[in-house]
Amino acid sequence: MTDETVSQHKFLGIPGNVWTLGMLAIGAILTTIDFVLAFFYTPLVVGAQVAETRIINGIAVSNQLLFSQKIFYFHVPVAIGSFLVFFFTAYYGVRFLMTKEKKFDTRAKIATEVTLLFVVLTLITGDIWTRFEWGVWWVWEPRLTTYFIMTLLVIAYFVLRASIEDEERRATYAAVFGIIAFLDAPISFAITRLIPSSVHPVVLRSGGGLTGSQLVAFLLGLFGMLMVAWVVYQVRLREELAKERIEALKASLEG
Amino acid sequence: MRQFKAILKKDIVMELRTKEMLTSMGLYAVLVLVVYQIALSQAGASFDVLRIAAGLLWLAIIFTSLLGLNRSLVHEKDQGCLDALLLAPIDRPVIFFAKAIGNLIFLSVVEVIVLPLFYFFFLAGKTIGGPIWMIPLPMIIGSIGIAGVGTLLATMSVNTNGKDLILPVLFIPIMFPLLYASVAATTAVLIGDPGYATVYWNSLALGAGYDAIMLLAAYGLYEFIIGA
């Protein structure tokens, strides 16, 4: 039985435990710096533009210079993070299907949990952003819709897992669904973007080039987020491995 | 090939004999139309139902297929027949194709009934913007996607504790892009606003793209779930 505790892994000579704590600290610091920079130092950006002047909530909107755009520095890293972590759901799913080893299923499950956390944050921050920009609490525009669908996909993953008792079948089905769901997310985004909706505004974000200080803030946020994601993943992984050791001990006691 | 035909033939013969699936699917679709009537009854005289007609139509198709997909796989599970199929010297993908095409055929039959009925109930007297021949194409592309991915998902859901209830939970988020594209294409034809042809062909292409990617994935992944 392999005894995989995180602390026993050494990476560059430093035990896993220390890495985890270190990452958490750095990740937290980076994210905080990101916030501070975002709200106090980076210049305001020309905000979102709409394809043509629209009346939203009784106000004509065409172009906005927005303070609320600052939330971009939190929202986009979280969004990118959620998608990256979701990739690991699919990746571990594939590895499980190829080897049928339980450890890959465990990792896929945890990756999906982290994805859920991040995608819900994305949805919330995206919604807040929309509220500040358009004055309404929800718009079915491509990004928000895709995040919502992604949330549903991740929830479906867990509903599926919860409804199967046989361990191996659960792992297999989850892996397959995880892969299909991961394929579906970008397709959703592409399709909602490429097919114009006659009702909903196609929101074009002029985020083409980020100037120096904006870029710094953004990248800090991105790396900070990814580190936090990694930490959450490791913490959960340790928890799961401990649970497995207990199960194994129980089984051997009965034998 | 002989095996593929055998499975397909068996499913069709069984269905024709019991008429279970087709009757319930057909009846269900009609009932959905009745509910639409209730929903639209207070909408007002100036309400242009043509604008949401495509959406209503596809909604009916989705819910009907959820019903049909489940039933087509319950048969196999019942008497342990799925094991019999797995014990046979047959390539797993052949089972997938046979089941998926069977589902496609049943779905098409229901669509052929529902489409004219829908027109009769809600669109009679209205002018359709685009040419009539454009209407079946999104139906075909959409149905192919529904049948293919739906067969994969239904095979999974039938083997869970939740059975029928799990399928919509899995199905709708995964089908979302295809549904979106299909409704867009169908609406473009029905209303025929200027520039509708671009939207139409655009949406069709995207729907076809979805079908290609997802069907390939379903085909590759099917053998993993059918043995589990």
Next chain:
Amino acid sequence: MTDTSTTEFALEVRDLSRTFGARKALDGVSFDLPKGAFLSIFGPNGAGKTTMLKVLSTLTSPSKGTAKVMGLDVVADAVLLREQIGFISHNPLLYPDLTAEENLQFFADLYCIPDPEARIDELLTSVELEHRRLDAVRTFSRGMTQRLSIARALLARPDVIFLDEPYSGLDPHAMDILDNLVAQVRDQHTFVMISHDLAKGLELCSHALILAKGKVVLFEEKEAIDTEAFSATYRATVGMGVS
């Protein structure tokens, strides 16, 4: 492994394991079964008997170790192997809405049997269901369904026949018919049977295997078995309960 052994043995199992995480359904099972033998597998619930049968009939694959049936590996030669396997279980594995004839035709197509009509006639006669060939299986009694199930299993003239508790739920008359049918084809096939009926299993077998918690407790040829000692071991094992 020398070449001669692959043609001599119906089953060659080497260190077969099927595990998932910490749970072990099969744990290091090894034995050989010569061709033409009749193996009875006994053991408590959860011992791994059904898993063993599933691995041998290619329904699932092993996590470790190897198994060969008629010289064919259950993983590498799975599709080829399936042509040579017949499976009879307490589930009939038949479609209730199709007639007896249609059921057999379907499976004949699946197994790509040449000249299916003749074979179907032959089998329907030998299981005494000729007169009901055009009736839906839904209308059959349990015994008749089981007979048709046997016909289905024998369609492709398999070399090895697996039986998963075939007698469960059968009345004595149906049991007799099953016995007769097995006796008829006894020398043309190798049999592997799971049974909870100690007496029946011992009566029919040429080799006996007791499994418990995924491990082999006992594997012997019938001549070597002392009935009383065997019964004692069996009862002791069954008393061990689930793994």
